[in-house]
Amino acid sequence: MRILRLFLLLVVGGLTACSGGPDINVFPVSQDVELGRQAMAEILQDPAAFPVLDPDTHREAYAYVQGMVDEIVDLGGVPHADVFPYRVYLIDRPVNNAFAAPGGYLFVFTGLIRSLTGPDQLAGVLAHEIAHAAERHSTQQATKRFGLAALQRLLTGGDNSGILAQLANQLINLGFSRADEAEADARSVDYLCATPYATNGAAGFFEQVERRGQVTEFLSTHPNPQNRIQKINARAADLDCAAKREDPAAFQRFVGQL
Numbered sequence: 001m002r003i004l005r006l007f008l009l010l011v012v013g014g015l016t017a018c019s020g021g022p023d024i025n026v027f028p029v030s031q032d033v034e035l036g037r038q039a040m041a042e043i044l045q046d047p048a049a050f051p052v053l054d055p056d057t058h059r060e061a062y063a064y065v066q067g068m069v070d071e072i073v074d075l076g077g078v079p080h081a082d083v084f085p086y087r088v089y090l091i092d093r094p095v096n097n098a099f100a101a102p103g104g105y106l107f108v109f110t111g112l113i114r115s116l117t118g119p120d121q122l123a124g125v126l127a128h129e130i131a132h133a134a135e136r137h138s139t140q141q142a143t144k145r146f147g148l149a150a151l152q153r154l155l156t157g158g159d160n161s162g163i164l165a166q167l168a169n170q171l172i173n174l175g176f177s178r179a180d181e182a183e184a185d186a187r188s189v190d191y192l193c194a195t196p197y198a199t200n201g202a203a204g205f206f207e208q209v210e211r212r213g214q215v216t217e218f219l220s221t222h223p224n225p226q227n228r229i230q231k232i233n234a235r236a237a238d239l240d241c242a243a244k245r246e247d248p249a250a251f252q253r254f255v256g257q258l
C-alpha cells in the first residue's frame with residue numbers, strides 16, 4: 001500500500017507551505033501516467049476502503065460521467081490529452097470529496113455526487129480535478145519538496161524501477177499548495193468556457209457546500225471557499241464563453257443510477 005499512501009498524501013494531504021517561484025517539474029510526463037496507473041491499481045485492489053462502482057454493471061452512469069469528462073477535455077483543450085487517459089472512477093461511499101491521481105485518473109465519491117443540485121456543479125468539480133492532473137501538480141510538488149538534484153539523480157541513475165517505492169517512503173505530508181488550488185480553480189473556468197456547462201461550475205459547487213454549512217472532506221483539502229467563489233466568478237465573467245445548456249433531467253437520471 002505504499003504507492004497508495006503516497007498517492008493519497010499527494011492528492012488529499014493537507015496544505016504545505018508554498019515556496020512560490022516557477023513551476024519546475026523534473027518528472028517526464030509519462031511518469032505521471034505511471035504513478036496514476038499504480039495508484040489506480042492499488043485502489044481497485046482495496047474494495048473495502050475504495051468500493052469502486054463496476055463500469056460493466058453501471059454502464060449508463062459511467063457513460064454519463066465519462067462523457068462529461070471527455071467533453072471538458074476535448075472542448076476545453078486540456079493539456080496532455082494525447083498521453084493522459086483522463087478516466088473517471090466512481091467510489092460508492094458517502095464521502096463528499098473527489099481527487100485526482102497524476103496522469104488524469106479521477107475519482108469521485110458518490111456522496112459528493114448526491115450532494116450536488118445539478119450538472120454544472122459536477123462539471124466544475126471534474127474540471128477542477130482534471131486541472132490538478134493536467135497541470136501536473138503532484139509531480140511538481142515532489143520536485144519542489146525533494147529538490148532538483150536529488151530527483152534528477154533518482155531519475156537518471158540507470159535502473160529507476162524502484163523510484164516509486166523510494167518516493168513513497170518520503171512523500172509524507174505532501175499536498176497541493178494554495179497556488180495549486182488557485183490554479184486548478186482558474187483552469188476549471190478556462191476548460192468549461194467552450195462546454196455546455198456553466199463556466200463557473202466550481203463556484204456553484206463551493207456555494208452549495210457553504211449554504212449547507214457543512215464541514216466536508218472537500219473543504220478540508222480545498223479551504224477558503226468564499227475567496228475562491230469570487231475569483232472563479234470574476235474569471236468566468238471576464239471570458240466570452242459559449243451559450244450554456246443545462247440538462248437537469250439527464251443529471252437526475254445519472255444520480256438515480258448510482
Ligand SMILES: [Zn+2]
Nearest residue numbers: 132181184222
Ligand atoms: Zn483541488
